[in-house]
Amino acid sequence: MANTMPHFIIIGAMKSATSTLHVQLSRQLGFWMSEPKEPNFFSDDDVWTKGLGWYSALFEGAAPSDLRGESSTHYTKLPDYPEALARMREHVPDAKLIYIMRHPIDRLVSHYMHAWLEASMEGDINQAVERYPALVNYGRYTMQLQPFLETYGPDNVLPVFFERLTKHPQEELERVCAFLGYEGVPIWSEEESRQNVSTERLRVDPLRDRIVNYPPIKFVRQKMIPRSVRNRVKQAWQITEKPELSLPVRRALMATFDQDLQTLGEWLGADLDCLTFKEAVRAKPLNWTKAAPFQDQWTLSPAT
Structure with missing residues (x-):
């Protein structure tokens, strides 16, 4: 079974281009990426009960020389999935x-x-x-990262930033592949760069779907109603404009996230806060350069 377990896992963060990176890696010769992209095996109890045989079968089609990977953002959704790391440590300790x-x-x-x-x-x-603490918790990166850094060590955890990945995609793809020990030359595909675009999706509504897909209604909808009219109707179930945070809520969020980003910046040897974040992470690749607060546990690697 060890030969059909993943060599690497994209562990998060949710809504940070994990799907994009998963697809880009799947297009490279010598990679085998899981289908589904997010098995959530180590995090979700209902999936965990399917057993290691089910999980390892996701990688059975890989050639012996392929780098096998999966991408489950649930693994870094503390405190909602507390068992993920312990299960990973037991079954994929070298990932x-x-x-x-x-x-x-x-x-x-x-x-x-x-x-x-x-x-x-x-x-x-x-x-x-x-109402929903997950909105903040999943973006508290040091809270999510600390257990993995302590368990796997910083040499085995690569920090990547959405903003740099979208600005320098080829360079970052090469950096990811070098970290994974890939011996080929990866090529970024622009055709595969858009994944999970929220403005193009409809809100889940089972009753609506049953009605509009009822064969007689579906025929009328597709053949007799102009597309422009259908698109206007769809807007009731779409997000056509980005939601706006009120000024007090935004200020409170910045104060919360700035505390987390200060610590993250110490680990990466960079000055980070909500105001400087995008410029700082786009400027150059960042890697773990300081041990605090894990001086005894971390084996430091040079910045790349």
Whole structure:
């Protein structure tokens, strides 16, 4: 079974281009990426009960020389999935891990849009920030990273940033592949660069879907109603404009995230806060350069 377990896992963060990176890697010769992209095996109890045989079967089609990988953002969704790391430590102790980060407020807005479309969050975004702690928790990157860094060590956890990945995609893809020990020359595909675009999706509504897909109604809808009219009707179930955070909520979020980003910056040898984040992470690749607060546990690697 060891030969059909993943060599690496993209562990998060949610809404930070994990799907994009997964697809880009799947297009490279010598990679085998899981289908589904997010098996969530180590995190979700209902999937875990399927057993290691089910999980290892996701990689059975790989050639012996292929780098096998999967991408489950649930693995870094503390405190909601507390068993993920212990299960990973037992069954994939030698895996390389990739963690993609994004400006935490941008990530939160995208997370809300995704959840609203999935009908798992209600209310406007300002109400949701108060009602759903996950919106903030999943963007507290040091809280999510610390257990993995302590367990796997910084040499085996690659920090990647959404903003740099989108600005320098080929360079970052090469950096990811070098971290994974890939001996080929990866090529970024622009055709595969758009994944999970929220503004193009409809909010989940089973009753609506049953009605519009009922064969007689579907025929009338597709053959007799102009596309422009159909598109206007769809807008009732779409997010056509990015949700706006109120000024007080944004300020409170910045104060919360700035504390987390200060610590992250210490680990990476960079000055990070909500105002400087995008410029700092786009400027150059960042890697673990300082041991604090894990001086005894971390084996430091030079910045790349």
